[in-house]
Amino acid sequence: MIFVISFFLWITFFGRFTLASVVSGLLVSVLVQYVSARLIRPGPFLGTVFRIMLALPVAVFQSFRIIFSKPVFTVRSEKAPENRIVEFGKIISITMTPEEVVISKDREGLLIHEVKK
Numbered sequence: 497m498i499f500v501i502s503f504f505l506w507i508t509f510f511g512r513f514t515l516a517s518v519v520s521g522l523l524v525s526v527l528v529q530y531v532s533a534r535l536i537r538p539g540p541f542l543g544t545v546f547r548i549m550l551a552l553p554v555a556v557f558q559s560f561r562i563i564f565s566k567p568v569f570t571v572r573s574e575k576a577p578e579n580r581i582v583e584f585g586k587i588i589s590i591t592m593t594p595e596e597v598v599i600s601k602d603r604e605g606l607l608i609h610e611v612k613k
Contacts, residue, residue: 499529539581551589558595567595567611575605 506521507513577583587606590596595611 498532499525502528536580539579544581544585547585548588570610570612572608573605574608
């Protein structure tokens with residue numbers, strides 16, 4: 497999956513479909529696949545994608561609520577998941593919603609700034 501995505505992006509950004517772009521795209525995509533396989537453990541990929549897709553309508557609704565209200569900002573801390581794919585999904589779903597923005601990640605967890613009414 498990562499190989500296909502990186503190859504498609506390489507060809508798209510290169511701008512031409514020549515032998516040099518295909519060969520260099522294949523080499524870069526193999527390298528990206530190798531590095532990502534070593535860094536990212538397998539996890540619930542489809543669950544993460546589903547969670548991100550469910551966060552989109554919530555993000556739109558919260559955007560309108562923020563525009564038409566006077567928000568108050570608060571900060572909270574939350575434990576980061578052990579699995580990197582689950583962590584990525586959590587950060588993306590939090591960052592997509594306008595009422596929550598992840599500020600930083602440290603050993604203790606995620607520091608999240610929230611917008612409340």
